[in-house]
Amino acid sequence: MVFKRRGMDDTEADKLADKLLQVDRDQTGQVTCHLCQHFNPRRKTCGNFRSAGVGQEVGELAAMAQRCAGYQEARQ
């Protein structure tokens, strides 16, 4: 649901949900930008890019499972 609110279509949201389920199962501590309060889904930018160590425009990185020093869980 949160993915759709953040502008993803059904297929994209399903793929990301599957990926996150796998990550959770692996207990790696990885996240995606779509779960982070610093992510702007319309522009695909990071509002905390300096702490995260990435460029301001995250683009395709947004959907990749990663460990991120700048991550903060999005408010529901």
Ligand code: SF4
């Ligand atoms: S802080 Fe990290 S997880 Fe959050 S939007 Fe930026 S790069 Fe993505």
